[in-house]
Amino acid sequence: MCTPARSTMFTGQNPHQHGVRSNGVALSRDIPALPELLSEDGYRTHSAGKIHLDLYTLPVPQQVAHIMTELSTQADTPFAKRLRDTLSGVLHELLECPDDFSEGRTSGESHEGFSGRAKSPLARVLEAIHVPKWSDTALLFREAIENTVEDWPADSLSEAEWDAFSAELERQLAGMFEELDVTEFSELQYDPEAFPEAREVWESGRIDELPESYYGFDTTDFTGGHVNEIFGEYKDWLRETHPDAYDRLDFTHPDNTRGNTFQVLDEWSLPESAHYNHWISDRSIDFLEEQADEDDPFFMWCSYPDPHNPYAAPEPWGSMYDPADVSPPARREGELEDLPPFYNDVYEGEFFQLQGLYTDPRPEVDEGSVEELIAQTYGMVSYIDYEVGRVMDALEAQGLREDTIVIFLSDHGAMMGDHWMLRKGPFQFESLLHVPAIWSWPDEFVEDERIETTCSHTDLLPTLLDCCDVTSPHAAYEPSYRDDPSSWAGRSLAPLLTGEVDEMERSVVIENDEDYLGMRARTLITDRYKLTVYAGEEYGELFDLNKDPKELHNRWNDSEYAETKNRLYRELVDELVRQEGAVPPRRNVA
Incomplete structure (x- = not known):
């Protein structure tokens, strides 16, 4: 998943160590992060684009306050006004509330209808207020x-239905407020800088830049969200400098050509020069130009949101x-x-927050439309290739290429x-887990060589600290007679990258927790097998990646693989223990 994986890249720790076990959990600022470690060692640090180490949307209590505040200034339809009055009555019943929820607040201008699928009046209202x-x-x-309206969605409700x-809303919110010991509306109010990557605080104009030294970044050019759901500094720039292009973000713009599924645009009229990927490259190039005459080393995080759903790319x-020309999906x-039963539940659309091929209220994409989605993703990937090329050209032009480590992942x-x-989602297949990486450092790393080895996001930080000769945050004096376990869950790949060794045998563990499934999965990947264990469940997954x-064939219940499964169970336990890491390291005898 996005935030857990990014948190692991930034900290070198597994999700159960850094605490970001799923999306919707913010990475603690107290854990040493890669930009912070490099900054402390004299590096100038900058981020352009997506960071996604904090919450993408507000938690429920703060979001309730946001909704009520925004409805007080933007309720412009009969349904929105009635929703405002209903929620206002509930909150006044449950909490001590101000008479004016908006308290003089003026909402910022925003781009509405970002999903292009607001079929119910409730969805339309929520989209209008971000x-x-x-x-x-x-x-x-x-x-x-x-639970209370028989025929839903409906544009209007009767008095009895309201x-x-x-x-019902009062009943649900009462439980939440009681659990949080909230008695006043003011206790739901929040500092927008406490949720600096949340869509609502950007779209409502409550924040226009990230806090200083954000996870160790000296400066940032921020984007959040994806495709027509994009927000952040890019969107503010687009509104101010390219108002016509800003309007074209909306999939429903008359010059955009819709695909067969609501998530796909066959043609997007947003020009390449005004696209967020182009903006991210431009901001990255600006940073490189600034560094050309500087003596201090630098670390730049250039993060494109694509490819990601929704699916669209500018022309060409x-x-x-x-x-018709794309490779078909791998399935039978x-x-x-x-497979474990939740796969079928996902396929049938049982979970609104995570869909398979079908979702509510109709199929998101039927089996005949998958190729359209794949083709558009190919276009998004090719566009990323082009933008990465622009940044690499700038690196060359500024004379920085020879002294710069470049990693693409x-x-x-x-x-x-x-x-x-x-x-x-909670899928342990190679489509989701197998993320290649390209490493380049002229005259230092081997060139034009493809290395097949099992590695992990946990390896990024120790590798970079090793290559940059930056002291580990876990460094401690170790007498010669001690042989402490590593403080890192991963390992430095530097010997492999420099050609010092030809191979590094390794097994890795993937962690995946999903609260709406009540699931905790742990996957062991070796050079041949993949074993996935679900805590407390009899089912699981076992694949022979060689054969x-x-x-396509789960061998979990295959008697021919029983001995292999038992051996992999033991190896999984060994790896879980080994990857705990010795943090903090032992300092003395007592």
Whole structure:
């Protein structure tokens, strides 16, 4: 998942160590992060683009306050006004509330309708006030309505239905406020800098830049979200400098050509020169030009949000690939019957926050449209290649190439219809987990060589500290007679990159916790096998990657693999213990 993987890259620790076990958990500022460690060693640090180490949307209590405040200034439809009055009545019943929720607040200008699929009046209202319809609060509202309104969605509710909805909403919020010991509306108010990457604080104009020294970055050029859902400094720049292009962000713009699924644009009229990837490259190039005459070393995090759903790219990239020519997904009929039961639940759309090929209220993409989605993703990837090339050209032009380590990698892959799944989730397949990396350092790293080895996001930080000769935050004096276990869950790949060794045998562990499934999965990946264990469950996954590289046959219950499964169980335990890391290291005898 996005934030856990990025947190691991930044800290060198596994999710259970740094605490970001799933999306929706912010990385603690108290854990030493890569930009901070480099900054302390004299590096100038900068981020351009996506960071995603903090929450993408507000938690429920703060989001309730945000919704009420925004409705007080933006309720411009009958449904929105009634929703405001209903929520206002509930909050006054449960909390000591001000008469004027807005308290003089003026909402910032925003781009509305970001999802392009606001089918219900509730979804339309939430989109207008910058609340994603898949957020926890939106789902709470939706559940309360569906529990009390017989025919939903409906553009209007009867008086009795509004009363029933109000009572159900009051019941649900009462439990939350009691658990949090909240008695006044002011206790739901928040400092926007406490949620600096949340969509709502940017779209409502409460923040226009990230805090100083953000996770160790001296400066930032920030984007949050993806494609037509983009927000942050880029979107503010686009509104001010390219108002016509700003309007074209909306998938419903008349010059945009929609695909067969609501998440796809076949052609996007947003010009390449005004696209967020171009903006991120420009900001990165600006930074490189600033560093050309500086003596201090630098660390630049250039993070493009693409490829990601929704699926769209500016021309010529958006129409570059024909859906008829793309490789079909890796899957087989009857495959879901051999996998853990939640796979079928996801496929059938049981979880609104994580969908397979089908979702509510209709299929997001049917089996005949997957190729369209894949083709558009190919276009997004090719566009990224082009933008990376622009940054590399700038690195060369500024005379910085020879002394700069360049790493190209991602936080995760995407299912793209493989095994009947889309996007990301609690899936342990190679489509999602197998993230290649390109490393380059002229005259230092081996060139033009493809190395097949099992490695992990945990390896990024110790490798960079090793290559840059930066002291580990866990450094301690070790007498010669001591042989402490490593303080890192990962290892430095420097010997492999420099050609000092030809191979590094290794097994890695993938951690995946999903609260809505009540699931904690741990996956062991070796040079041949992949074992996935689900805590407290009899089911699991076992794939022989040599014989079955597309992972079409789960061998968990195959008697021929029983001995292999038992051996991998033991190896998984060994790796879990080993990857705990010796933090903090022992300093003395007592």
